[in-house]
Amino acid sequence: MSAENQIERHTLSVLVDNEAGVLARVIGLFSGRGYNIDSLTVAEVDDQEHMSRITIVTLGTPPMIEQIKAQLGRLVPVHRVVDLTVECESVERELALVKVAGKGDARVEALRMSEAFRARVVDATPDSFVFEITGNTEKIDAFIGLMKPLGLREVSRTGAAAISRGPEAM
Amino acid sequence: MDKQLNGAQIVLQSLQDHGVEHIFGYPGGAVLPIYDEIFQQESIEHILVRHEQGATHAAEGYARSTGKCGVVLVTSGPGATNAVTGLTDALMDSIPMVCITGQVPTHLIGGDAFQEADTVGITRPCTKHNYLVKDINDLARIMHEAFQVATTGRPGPVVVDIPKDIQFALGPYMKPKAVKHKSYQPQLKGDMAAIKQAVELIANAKKPIFYTGGGIINSGPQASQLLREFVKLTGFPITSTLMGLGSYPSADKQWLGMLGMHGTYEANWAMHDCDVMINIGARFDDRITGTLDKFAPNSKKIHVDIDPSSINKNVMVDVAIVGDCAHVLEDMLRVYKSDAVTPDKKALASWWEEIEGWRDRKCLAYKKDAKAIKPQYAVERLYELTKDADTYITTEVGQHQMWAAQYYRFEDPNRWMTSGGLGTMGYGIPAAVGVQVAHPKSLVIDIAGEASVQMTMQEISTAVQYRLPIKIFILNNEYMGMVRQWQELLHGGRYSSSYSEALPDFVKLAEAYGATGIRAETAAELDDAIKRMIDTPGPVIFDCIVTKDENCFPMIPSGAAHNEMLLADSEGLDIEVSDAGKALV
Ligand SMILES: Cc1ncc(C[n+]2csc(CCOP(=O)(O)OP(=O)(O)O)c2C)c(N)n1
Numbered sequence: 001m002s003a004e005n006q007i008e009r010h011t012l013s014v015l016v017d018n019e020a021g022v023l024a025r026v027i028g029l030f031s032g033r034g035y036n037i038d039s040l041t042v043a044e045v046d047d048q049e050h051m052s053r054i055t056i057v058t059l060g061t062p063p064m065i066e067q068i069k070a071q072l073g074r075l076v077p078v079h080r081v082v083d084l085t086v087e088c089e090s091v092e093r094e095l096a097l098v099k100v101a102g103k104g105d106a107r108v109e110a111l112r113m114s115e116a117f118r119a120r121v122v123d124a125t126p127d128s129f130v131f132e133i134t135g136n137t138e139k140i141d142a143f144i145g146l147m148k149p150l151g152l153r154e155v156s157r158t159g160a161a162a163i164s165r166g167p168e169a170m
Numbered sequence: 171m172d173k174q175l176n177g178a179q180i181v182l183q184s185l186q187d188h189g190v191e192h193i194f195g196y197p198g199g200a201v202l203p204i205y206d207e208i209f210q211q212e213s214i215e216h217i218l219v220r221h222e223q224g225a226t227h228a229a230e231g232y233a234r235s236t237g238k239c240g241v242v243l244v245t246s247g248p249g250a251t252n253a254v255t256g257l258t259d260a261l262m263d264s265i266p267m268v269c270i271t272g273q274v275p276t277h278l279i280g281g282d283a284f285q286e287a288d289t290v291g292i293t294r295p296c297t298k299h300n301y302l303v304k305d306i307n308d309l310a311r312i313m314h315e316a317f318q319v320a321t322t323g324r325p326g327p328v329v330v331d332i333p334k335d336i337q338f339a340l341g342p343y344m345k346p347k348a349v350k351h352k353s354y355q356p357q358l359k360g361d362m363a364a365i366k367q368a369v370e371l372i373a374n375a376k377k378p379i380f381y382t383g384g385g386i387i388n389s390g391p392q393a394s395q396l397l398r399e400f401v402k403l404t405g406f407p408i409t410s411t412l413m414g415l416g417s418y419p420s421a422d423k424q425w426l427g428m429l430g431m432h433g434t435y436e437a438n439w440a441m442h443d444c445d446v447m448i449n450i451g452a453r454f455d456d457r458i459t460g461t462l463d464k465f466a467p468n469s470k471k472i473h474v475d476i477d478p479s480s481i482n483k484n485v486m487v488d489v490a491i492v493g494d495c496a497h498v499l500e501d502m503l504r505v506y507k508s509d510a511v512t513p514d515k516k517a518l519a520s521w522w523e524e525i526e527g528w529r530d531r532k533c534l535a536y537k538k539d540a541k542a543i544k545p546q547y548a549v550e551r552l553y554e555l556t557k558d559a560d561t562y563i564t565t566e567v568g569q570h571q572m573w574a575a576q577y578y579r580f581e582d583p584n585r586w587m588t589s590g591g592l593g594t595m596g597y598g599i600p601a602a603v604g605v606q607v608a609h610p611k612s613l614v615i616d617i618a619g620e621a622s623v624q625m626t627m628q629e630i631s632t633a634v635q636y637r638l639p640i641k642i643f644i645l646n647n648e649y650m651g652m653v654r655q656w657q658e659l660l661h662g663g664r665y666s667s668s669y670s671e672a673l674p675d676f677v678k679l680a681e682a683y684g685a686t687g688i689r690a691e692t693a694a695e696l697d698d699a700i701k702r703m704i705d706t707p708g709p710v711i712f713d714c715i716v717t718k719d720e721n722c723f724p725m726i727p728s729g730a731a732h733n734e735m736l737l738a739d740s741e742g743l744d745i746e747v748s749d750a751g752k753a754l755v
């Protein structure tokens with residue numbers, strides 16, 4: 001397979017006007033044109049200018065990713081689109097809340113693991129924990145994988161938030 | 171302090187400030203305040219259509235024939251949903267349009283109120299942008315923005331959805347200023363480095379071709395002028411898409427005719443064999459390229475487009491220039507002249523020799539019939555008898571549309587209105603209404619099919635009401651001919667639901683509407699009948715009875731390449747279409 005049609009995972013950062021319907025435009029673009037959304041995170045990041053930042057993790061071949069960028073750029077309320085995977089060095093973090101129920105050895109092991117992963121206990125009952133963990137997607141995947149045999153009950157994840165390294169802003 | 175107006179007045183004032191003279195619309199409960207304002211002023215004329223789809227296509231015809239923005243006004247719910255086809259059509263063909271829709275009052279939104287529809291939700295994917303006005307203080311700005319977005323960059327339709335309470339509310343009005351939109355700033359000038367690279371490719375081309383499209387028309391008459399100059403200067407052959415017809419004069423010998431699925435033999439072969447392709451304002455649509463892996467396999471490609479997302483979407487190109495056609499052509503010409511480029515005369519001569527060989531194939535030749543009217547003949551005669559008049563042509567969708575593109579000849583831009591991207595049957599009559607509103611003295615003809623016209627036939631009533639002397643020239647083959655052709659080629663001649671059963675008597679129908687009906691059934695009477703049509707002062711429905719089983723050639727069957735065209739005299743029709751090809755539309 002040539003690089004042209006190799007499926008890659010890219011993180012796009014999209015700066016938009018925080019106006020009604022803007023998220024629907026972005027999501028509709030992805031579903032309407034058959035693009036993938038692996039995760040999507042959005043919140044207002046500038047309350048003076050009413051701007052939101054949408055972080056989208058998507059899968060596609062390099063030409064597809066270029067096309068996604070161009071299509072996003074075409075939306076009227078979109079200010080900028082940056083492909084953090086290729087255009088700069090970046091850091092990416094995700095937050096997950098992970099509920100694990102169990103007793104005895106499993107419970108002890110879950111707590112020990114959470115310390116190794118620097119997860120925090122944000123809720124505890126005699127037979128359950130809710131861990132809060134942040135990290136990149138692989139780290140969170142790994143933690144959840146380890147919790148499975150230890151009584152994993154449910155997971156809530158935010159999807160990735162990402163930003164470029166260094167002093168420049170997008 | 172700004173002047174305070176109510177919402178309906180703000181709408182009218184902004185339309186006036188954007189130079190709007192005509193709007194196409196249909197009233198209803200949710201737009202009554204705006205209609206009341208229309209009633210009380212005189213600078214804007216409202217054209218009452220018979221169906222909201224008609225309003226949108228009329229606005230498209232108006233826009234395409236003038237270069238101005240088409241304006242539509244419809245009510246909430248069904249008014250808005252009826253407009254969806256025309257909005258999508260305008261989006262696909264990049265037609266500037268502002269469509270104002272009424273909405274139920276703000277406090278009722280979301281409650282399934284009478285005639286409530288989520289108009290911005292429904293029209294989000296079929297507009298360039300849309301707005302729901304929730305605050306009267308935003309209305310003036312949104313109206314101005316709507317016109318800016320619709321008419322600049324790659325043009326397209328914009329919906330402004332205005333709840334009824336906002337139409338009554340008082341708010342400020344400020345004039346449209348050259349406000350710089352925060353995020354929307356289309357690029358007009360092309361990158362000079364890329365332009366220089368393009369000129370270098372052009373300078374060294376041995377088998378070049380210009381492939382142009384609707385972008386030239388959208389860019390304005392100046393783009394056509396610059397294109398003509400550039401093509402003349404280079405001596406290169408030129409072809410164009412369906413949407414680009416008229417940007418280069420068809421009478422010129424460098425013109426190869428339209429390319430694509432029903433394009434000419436010479437245009438498609440030249441595309442296939444070219445070494446440098448200069449795409450200006452076209453988008454490598456599938457009707458043009460045929461199967462992508464066999465598309466112009468030995469060529470370097472230059473692509474000029476104002477929409478960055480058109481670049482490398484379907485076809486990877488070697489030099490991409492994002493910008494407006496006229497701006498880029500101007501710069502290209504300047505570089506070309508200042509570099510004192512001289513094309514490779516020898517290579518070009520032998521390229522033209524090859525092209526003349528393809529031209530000699532006379533791909534548009536067809537068997538004449540002494541008695542019956544062949545559809546190609548009908549368009550040829552229509553052309554001969556109207557070419558010296560100030561004529562505008564619209565079409566419906568089907569075989570007749572392709573015959574119009576092949577046999578009617580265009581010398582100037584903005585004279586040809588057709589639904590290219592969406593292929594909307596029913597486009598032609600309302601589009602003709604819009605064109606005629608903009609050009610009351612001109613000869614406006616819809617080259618139509620008997621099936622298509624029945625989709626928006628009611629707009630003939632609009633034409634009668636406003637004394638718009640449009641001519642509906644129906645190539646009546648009693649079939650959805652294009653469907654029948656595909657069934658003949660791909661489905662064993664099983665003509666499933668493609669016969670036009672129970673047709674109305676079009677002459678009587680015309681008379682019922684208060685228009686004139688004319689019928690021609692033999693080749694002998696055709697010329698006189700066409701002359702009568704032209705001389706009739708009011709709207710005419712012309713029922714031109716043509717041979718029923720004619721196929722539209724040349725044709726690139728789906729899944730095939732440019733050099734695998736079928737011609738009218740190809741041996742039989744037992745073509746091999748791959749299963750993959752059959753699955754294409
Ligand atoms: C609204 C719509 N519905 C269906 C089609 C599919 N379609 C394409 S051409 C055609 C037949 C058109 O028949 P007619 O208007 O008689 O034109 P002809 O091909 O016979 O010239 C049909 C049904 C379409 N293009 N548009």
Ligand SMILES: [Mg+2]
Nearest residue numbers: 619620649651
């Ligand atoms: Mg027909």
